[in-house]
Amino acid sequence: xxxxxxxxxxxxxxxxxxxxSCTASGxxxxxxxxxxxxxxxxxxxxxxxxxHGDGTVKRYLDSVKGRFTISxxxxxxxxxxxxxxxxxxxxxxxxxxxxxxIKMGEIFYDVFDLWGQGTVVTVSS
Amino acid sequence: AIQMxxxxxxxxxxxxxxxxxxxxxxxxxxxxxxxxxxxPGKAPKLLIYGASTLHNGVPSRFSGSGSDTDFTLTISGxxxxxxxxxxxxxxxxxPRTFGQGTKVEVK
Numbered sequence: 001x002x003x004x005x006x007x008x009x010x011x012x013x014x015x016x017x018x019x020x021s022c023t024a025s026g027x028x029x030x031x032x033x034x035x036x037x038x039x040x041x042x043x044x045x046x047x048x049x050x051x052h053g054d055g056t057v058k059r060y061l062d063s064v065k066g067r068f069t070i071s072x073x074x075x076x077x078x079x080x081x082x083x084x085x086x087x088x089x090x091x092x093x094x095x096x097x098x099x100x101x102i103k104m105g106e107i108f109y110d111v112f113d114l115w116g117q118g119t120v121v122t123v124s125s
Numbered sequence: 126a127i128q129m130x131x132x133x134x135x136x137x138x139x140x141x142x143x144x145x146x147x148x149x150x151x152x153x154x155x156x157x158x159x160x161x162x163x164x165p166g167k168a169p170k171l172l173i174y175g176a177s178t179l180h181n182g183v184p185s186r187f188s189g190s191g192s193d194t195d196f197t198l199t200i201s202g203x204x205x206x207x208x209x210x211x212x213x214x215x216x217x218x219x220p221r222t223f224g225q226g227t228k229v230e231v232k
Binding site for chain 2: 037044045046047059060061062095102104107109110111112113115116117118
């Protein structure tokens with residue numbers, strides 16, 4: 001069964017750091033881009049960052065650029081999100097998702113077709 | 126960044142109803158748009174990509190249409206399990222942005 005399991009969420013003080021992990025199983029992890037999406041309490045979804053299957057290309061939401069680092073270890077089938085200088089605005093459920101490219105005609109459609117259950121990050125003093 | 130505006134933000138409906146949710150992009154995105162369903166306390170699930178292509182296993186009562194800036198998700202014959210929040214998401218460029226969500230509630 002294809003599965004993603006996040007871990008590492010915690011209560012952290014403002015200005016603190018935290019690293020989230022996402023472990024994949026049941027599919028060829030290194031073949032896929034992977035993404036982090038977050039959801040603040042009672043709010044909508046927000047794309048945070050993604051990383052190419054070989055780890056060489058990374059993209060970030062502007063508000064986390066310079067503070068968050070996405071990375072992966074394909075041997076461990078794991079995705080990470082290192083978060084520094086955390087603020088209250090980073091309080092959210094963090095989901096990892098598999099980022100699948102589907103080619104139809106000349107266009108590649110980028111979809112999040114497999115999601116983890118989420119891990120909760122709370123930034124508070 | 127491209128802004129995605131969904132409407133309505135919430136709606137009340139009954140089982141069997143036809144429900145329509147719209148999503149408007151702040152610039153043209155061809156048909157590079159997906160729809161996701163999120164039930165309370167659960168992770169989102171992919172419903173539709175390419176504006177109109179149903180993902181594997183998604184019931185045919187779900188349909189999508191539109192291109193450029195205006196898109197629609199329609200649920201024809203609402204079922205109990207469809208009461209949820211729905212989000213559009215563009216994949217035209219970075220950053221990816223979601224609509225603010227439409228909550229479908231029981232009337």
